[in-house]
Amino acid sequence: MHPAIHLTLVSLIQQVLVGLGKTTTLFIVSSGLTLVLGVLRIPNISHGALYMVGAFLAYSITRMLGGGAAGFFASLLLAPLAVAFLSLLAERFLLSRLYERDHLMLLLFTFALALIFDDLVKIVWGSGYRSLPLPAMFQGSFSFLGLALPRYSLFLLCVGPLVAIGLWFLINRTKIGKISRAAAVHREMVGAVGINVGWVFAAVFMIGCFLAGLGGALVAPTQSISQGMDASIIIEAFLIVIMGGLGNVWGALLGSLIFGLTDSLGVLILPQFSIVFPYAAVIVVLLLRPSGLLKSAW
Amino acid sequence: MVAPSLSLAYRARSLLRLETLAFPTAAAVLFLLPLVLPEFYVYFAALVLVTGLFATSLNLVLGYGGMYQFHHAVFYGAGAYAFALMLAKAHAPLWPAFLFAPLVSAMLGLLIGAICVRLSKLYFGMLQLSLGSLVWAVVFRWYSFTGGGDGLHEIPLPDAISTTRGAYYLTAVVVLICMVLLYRIVNSPFGKIFQAIRDNPQRSEAIGVDIRLHQLKGEVLAAFFAGIAGALYVVVEGSVVPDMMFWTASMEVMVMCLLGGWYTFLGPLFGAAVILGLRTFAGIYTDHWPLILGIILMAVILFFPEGVLGLLLRRANSKMELSTETEPE
Amino acid sequence: MLRVEGIRKSFDRFNALSGADLHVGSGKIVAVIGPNGAGKSTMFKIITGHLKPEGGRVLFGGEPISSLSPHEICRKGIGMAFQIVNIFSRMSVFENVQAAVLSRTRQAGNIFRAASKMAVGETMEILASVGLREKAGSIAGKLSYGDQKVLEIAIALSTSPRLLILDEPTAGMSSEEAAVCTGLIRRLTAEQGLTVLFCEHNIELVLSLSDEIMVLQGGKTIIQDCPEAVCKSPAVRDAYLGGAA
Ligand SMILES: Nc1ncnc2c1ncn2[C@@H]1O[C@H](COP(=O)(O)OP(=O)(O)OP(=O)(O)O)[C@@H](O)[C@H]1O
Ligand SMILES: [Mg+2]
Numbered sequence: 072m073h074p075a076i077h078l079t080l081v082s083l084i085q086q087v088l089v090g091l092g093k094t095t096t097l098f099i100v101s102s103g104l105t106l107v108l109g110v111l112r113i114p115n116i117s118h119g120a121l122y123m124v125g126a127f128l129a130y131s132i133t134r135m136l137g138g139g140a141a142g143f144f145a146s147l148l149l150a151p152l153a154v155a156f157l158s159l160l161a162e163r164f165l166l167s168r169l170y171e172r173d174h175l176m177l178l179l180f181t182f183a184l185a186l187i188f189d190d191l192v193k194i195v196w197g198s199g200y201r202s203l204p205l206p207a208m209f210q211g212s213f214s215f216l217g218l219a220l221p222r223y224s225l226f227l228l229c230v231g232p233l234v235a236i237g238l239w240f241l242i243n244r245t246k247i248g249k250i251s252r253a254a255a256v257h258r259e260m261v262g263a264v265g266i267n268v269g270w271v272f273a274a275v276f277m278i279g280c281f282l283a284g285l286g287g288a289l290v291a292p293t294q295s296i297s298q299g300m301d302a303s304i305i306i307e308a309f310l311i312v313i314m315g316g317l318g319n320v321w322g323a324l325l326g327s328l329i330f331g332l333t334d335s336l337g338v339l340i341l342p343q344f345s346i347v348f349p350y351a352a353v354i355v356v357l358l359l360r361p362s363g364l365l366k367s368a369w
Numbered sequence: 370m371v372a373p374s375l376s377l378a379y380r381a382r383s384l385l386r387l388e389t390l391a392f393p394t395a396a397a398v399l400f401l402l403p404l405v406l407p408e409f410y411v412y413f414a415a416l417v418l419v420t421g422l423f424a425t426s427l428n429l430v431l432g433y434g435g436m437y438q439f440h441h442a443v444f445y446g447a448g449a450y451a452f453a454l455m456l457a458k459a460h461a462p463l464w465p466a467f468l469f470a471p472l473v474s475a476m477l478g479l480l481i482g483a484i485c486v487r488l489s490k491l492y493f494g495m496l497q498l499s500l501g502s503l504v505w506a507v508v509f510r511w512y513s514f515t516g517g518g519d520g521l522h523e524i525p526l527p528d529a530i531s532t533t534r535g536a537y538y539l540t541a542v543v544v545l546i547c548m549v550l551l552y553r554i555v556n557s558p559f560g561k562i563f564q565a566i567r568d569n570p571q572r573s574e575a576i577g578v579d580i581r582l583h584q585l586k587g588e589v590l591a592a593f594f595a596g597i598a599g600a601l602y603v604v605v606e607g608s609v610v611p612d613m614m615f616w617t618a619s620m621e622v623m624v625m626c627l628l629g630g631w632y633t634f635l636g637p638l639f640g641a642a643v644i645l646g647l648r649t650f651a652g653i654y655t656d657h658w659p660l661i662l663g664i665i666l667m668a669v670i671l672f673f674p675e676g677v678l679g680l681l682l683r684r685a686n687s688k689m690e691l692s693t694e695t696e697p698e
Numbered sequence: 699m700l701r702v703e704g705i706r707k708s709f710d711r712f713n714a715l716s717g718a719d720l721h722v723g724s725g726k727i728v729a730v731i732g733p734n735g736a737g738k739s740t741m742f743k744i745i746t747g748h749l750k751p752e753g754g755r756v757l758f759g760g761e762p763i764s765s766l767s768p769h770e771i772c773r774k775g776i777g778m779a780f781q782i783v784n785i786f787s788r789m790s791v792f793e794n795v796q797a798a799v800l801s802r803t804r805q806a807g808n809i810f811r812a813a814s815k816m817a818v819g820e821t822m823e824i825l826a827s828v829g830l831r832e833k834a835g836s837i838a839g840k841l842s843y844g845d846q847k848v849l850e851i852a853i854a855l856s857t858s859p860r861l862l863i864l865d866e867p868t869a870g871m872s873s874e875e876a877a878v879c880t881g882l883i884r885r886l887t888a889e890q891g892l893t894v895l896f897c898e899h900n901i902e903l904v905l906s907l908s909d910e911i912m913v914l915q916g917g918k919t920i921i922q923d924c925p926e927a928v929c930k931s932p933a934v935r936d937a938y939l940g941g942a943a
Contacts, residue, residue: 114495116620168671174491175437179627180670182620186663194657306502306616313495343510350503354484357496361488553812558805561813565797568786575746575784576798576857577772578806586807 082339084218090335091328092224095231096286098327101308102238102320103282109318109367110251110275113166113177117185118283119305120192125154125287126296127192130201133291140206147288154284155277157188162276167269185301193298201296209292223293230289234282238320241278251275307349314353316363325364329356392549399541403534412605415537417645418544419601421638424625425551426594431623432631433555434587435567437494440501441622443481444474444592446614448599450508453521453609458514463527471596477504478592482585502616509611520610524603536604543601547594552634554590563587624666630676639678699724699893700745700776700861705754705764706917707740714740716917717754722861722895727887728922729904730897732914738897739781741914742865745895746778747771758861777859779850781866787839791830794838794849796821798856821856828852828882844875848882855886864896868903876900883907905929 104118128150136142161184169180204210209226212219242248250271286304294300311330315322330349337348356364399418403411427441451473455466481500485493508515515521530539554560566573566580574580603609612618625644629636647665651658673680702720706713715737722728730738743749745756747768756764763771772778786794799817800806825831828848833841838849847867854862867883868876880903887894887907898904904911905925912922913934921931928934 114491165667165671172670172674174494175431175623176670176674178439178494179620179623179666182624183663183666183670186659186666190657190660190663302615302617306499309495310499313492313499317491344507346506346510347503350499353496353499357488357492358484362492554809556812556814557809558800558811558813558816559807559809561793562797562800562806565786565789565793568788569784571748571768572784572786572853573797573801574768575748575772575778575780576853577769577801579769583806590809 079339081218083336085220086335086339087332088220088224088228090331091231092221092227092331093335094327094331095227096290097307097311097331098231098324099234099282099289100286100304101311101315101327102234102323103279103286104308105312105315105318105320105323106238106282107276107279108312109320110254111166111170111272112174113181113276114174114309115181115279116178116305117161117181117188118280118308119301119303120185120188121154121158121280121283122287122304123296123298123301124157124188124192125150125284126291126300127196127201127287128153128284129288129291130203130296131196133203138204140208143206143292146291147285150288150291151281151284154287155281158280159273159277162273166276167272170272185305189298189301198298202294203292203296205292227289234285235324242320247271247274310349310353313363314356316365316367318367319363319365322363322365322367392545396545399545403537408533411537412533413645413649415533415540415605417638417642418540419598419605420622420625420641420645422544422547422601423595423598424622424629424637424641425548425634426591426598427622428626428631428634428637429551429555429560429563429594430584430587430591431626432633432637433560433567434563434584436584436587437490437497438588438591439494439498439623440616440619441591441595442614442616442618443501443504444478444595445599445602445618445622446508446609446611447477447504447592448474448596449603449609449613450515450521450599451596452600453524453603454515456524456526456603457521460525463530467600470600471593474596474599475589475593478589479585482588482592486581486584486588498616498619501614501619505611505614505616508614515611518611520608520612522608524607524609526604526607530604531607539604540601543597547597548638551594555634559583559586621662624662624669626676628665628669628676630679630682632675633678633682636676636678640676643677699759700895701755701757702741702745703755703757705741705744705751705756707737707744707749707751713917715744715751717919718914718917719919719922720895720912721922722893723910725891725893726909727894727896727907728910728912729908730895730912730914731899731901731904732897736914737917738914739865742778742863742895742897745771745863746776772857772859775858775860776863777854777857777861778863779847779854779865779867781869783843783846783850785838785846785849785853787837789838790834791825791836791838791841791849792821792834795824795852795856798853799824802857824852824856827886828855829878842875844871844879847871847875848879851879851882859892861893861895864894864898866898867896868898868900 100118100122104115107113107115129146132146132149133142136145166180169177205223209223212221213225214220242252254268254271307330311323311326314329315324315326329352333348333352334345337345341347402414406414423445427438430436430438448470452466452470455461455469461469481497484500485497488496509518511517530536562573562578562583566578566583570580602613621644625640626637627640628643629638629640647661648658651661669676675683700720700722702718704717704719705715706717707715718737718741720730720741730741732738740749744751744764747763747766747770751764755762758774758776763774786797789797796813796817799820800813803817805816822831822834825834828851830845830849830852833845838846841849851864851867864883868879871879884907886892908925910922911925911928913920913928920933921928923931
């Protein structure tokens with residue numbers, strides 16, 4: 072094989088792998104967003120702020136537990152749980168009063184939450200950058216047929232499907248899942264049947280925000296943790312959610328794949344403006360299917 | 370039997386009298402302000418006027434049209450960049466550059482609008498947020514042309530408007546004209562039908578209104594005026610940065626509309642004054658302005674969902690209705 | 699003028715319409731009757747383009763219209779008063795009617811004139827003809843239910859339709875309100891010679907007003923004929939009166 076072609080083929084495959092790794096975090100974050108949007112009908116723009124809180128918490132937890140693999144795995148569980156708890160407070164004391172308001176008000180209210188979370192991060196962690204090393208077991212690459220496959224990307228590729236299976240189980244096999252699916256379609260009816268919708272909503276909101284925190288914890292060792300890391304992820308997540316169909320978790324999976332792959336392959340074509348490709352993809356999708364790829368919840 | 374229509378006409382006429390008085394009063398006040406205010410306040414007043422025009426242009430589609438215009442700042446930024454680039458890179462004279470800016474914004478409004486108006490309400494908003502972010506990303510990364518994250522500074526402005534007061538007077542005149550135009554648009558058949566669509570889209574269709582086309586026109590108009598505001602921003606600040614078209618800027622201007630009141634014409638201008646005033650004031654004492662804004666926003670949503678001016682107007686209206694009902698024949 | 703041929707429509711596998719036919723001649727007043735849930739409103743919404751049929755055709759003046767959007771159908775000359783009040787509830791009564799007049803006169807895109815001075819005479823005339831002139835300044839959403847239904851008709855009239863569709867104009871009204879509304883419809887049809895398609899549960903009104911009656915049941919047309927023939931038809935006796943009793 073000609074070396075140049077071989078080189079591009081290798082870089083192509085590696086880009087795909089990097090893209091898939093990015094897909095995992097995008098999927099985890101956007102599935103949480105779409106869950107909340109489908110069931111509670113809240114376009115939660117503070118989702119990105121919660122993702123950032125998750126990353127900062129993961130940093131602190133890992134540090135506190137010595138910075139090794141144990142700390143890393145603990146942070147993957149504890150940081151999202153703390154984020155979920157924070158979101159539970161916000162839901163019970165504030166958002167639950169606003170369910171009847173229109174989307175615009177909910178959007179602005181969650182923007183207020185985002186502002187407050189952002190500022191709290193600034194107060195607690197200061198405005199500098201933080202960085203967290205990868206645990207030793209995930210450092211470096213795994214070579215396979217002459218390809219260098221980053222270990223952490225492979226790890227992310229295992230986490231993604233696990234989360235997807237967990238969500239599938241939650242939605243299709245648990246009572247909360249069944250009620251919330253019904254609530255997404257007929258809000259009034261669920262209330263009429265005598266189910267306390269309030270707690271179902273709270274639970275769904277917590278799960279959605281847990282996923283935001285998990286996404287943050289997963290990226291913490293791969294990039295600098297800083298103020299403002301929330302601002303771009305939330306737009307990406309919005310994009311994925313509308314591409315996949317509002318409220319559809321599988322749509323979020325599909326959307327993340329499209330986003331992750333067009334983005335990472337776009338780098339090979341137009342390095343400076345690779346960001347254009349995912350947007351072009353979403354425009355094409357919505358021109359063909361005005362309500363997203365998969366059936367939206369409403 | 371004639372009494373109610375009489376009182377209606379009476380009310381309309383008294384409102385009309387108010388309107389005809391409002392314009393010369395506003396013009397006189399705006400003209401006199403710089404004669405009594407110190408430099409910084411003149412600058413601040415100019416900024417309030419610019420931001421107020423920007424917020425009012427948003428309110429045309431958001432408040433009167435009921436469209437989820439989630440990313441209006443893109444059109445503001447597009448106008449600012451178009452104006453600044455024309456002056457700094459193309460060395461164009463002031464007026465052509467000033468006309469070019471809103472046209473660029475209107476074109477962008479046409480483009481984004483054409484993609485978005487076919488979608489349902491929330492999809493419209495969310496896609497617009499995404500597309501607007503794309504525009505921002507391109508501006509942010511195109512370092513050689515737009516100055517990237519640093520923006521463009523020291524834009525060469527003609528001497529007459531490079532002073533604070535000069536910039537103020539240009540701003541005041543343009544904003545005043547634009548506000549009159551916007552007021553007329555809101556009260557034109559176009560504006561009334563726009564409000565009808567907000568009130569009941571299904572009914573509007575059934576009386577023969579092409580909703581998509583109407584919304585697209587509204588989008589282009591709103592973008593046009595936002596573009597003028599953007600150019601004025603450059604006049605006042607002498608620079609342009611990509612932050613002014615970041616999505617958080619769009620949220621902030623929505624907060625201004627909300628605070629002042631969606632359904633009122635002057636509400637957004639009022640909201641802009643309050644938010645800018647608080648930000649400047651708070652900036653002296655603390656750097657936790659986001660926290661303060663967040664808390665204010667929450668309080669407004671929870672307690673004054675129709676905004677301050679909206680609330681006052683409703684109070685006044687219900688009093689007026691009472692008084693007209695008891696009006697003698 | 700209007701011809702509906704074998705239209706079908708289902709909601710989540712439930713067949714609301716399964717082959718309904720209808721013919722409305724120019725200048726005729728045609729009533730559609732049928733038990734609750736027969737599919738009357740669904741058929742009307744298909745005619746006005748608010749719902750898309752799954753099969754069959756709708757012809758207006760010989761032209762197929764079922765692929766058009768509601769505003770295009772309205773511009774072709776079909777005006778509709780909905781069963782569930784569908785007005786601009788936050789606008790004044792005057793503005794409700796004026797909006798329809800402005801839209802008909804193609805002024806909707808005009809940004810250069812003050813709306814408050816446009817189409818005032820015509821709007822007031824329409825309001826006077828339905829008896830809402832005195833309430834021109836009230837907020838539509840605050841009117842009594844009967845007045846809202848009348849306003850609904852006034853809005854439909856303001857589009858100057860060649861075919862006026864009324865979906866249960868007197869439903870839910872008190873008997874006095876219903877009497878006023880019936881009188882209004884009588885007068886309008888007599889004075890203006892409108893072509894009207896309506897549906898109504900008040901059989902007395904149907905019999906006294908209509909030139910032809912179409913009976914719809916279970917989403918199918920049973921018969922369309924003059925009132926006498928429909929009354930005598932055994933099929934209607936069985937299906938409609940039997941079902942309603
Ligand atoms: N949007 C909808 N979704 C689901 N089912 C619907 C919908 N609209 C109508 N239906 C069903 O279709 C059937 C026909 O409805 P339709 O409103 O046309 O009846 P109708 O003849 O107008 O009855 P009524 O006399 O009560 O007004 C009913 O069983 C109704 O439940
Ligand atoms: Mg009906």
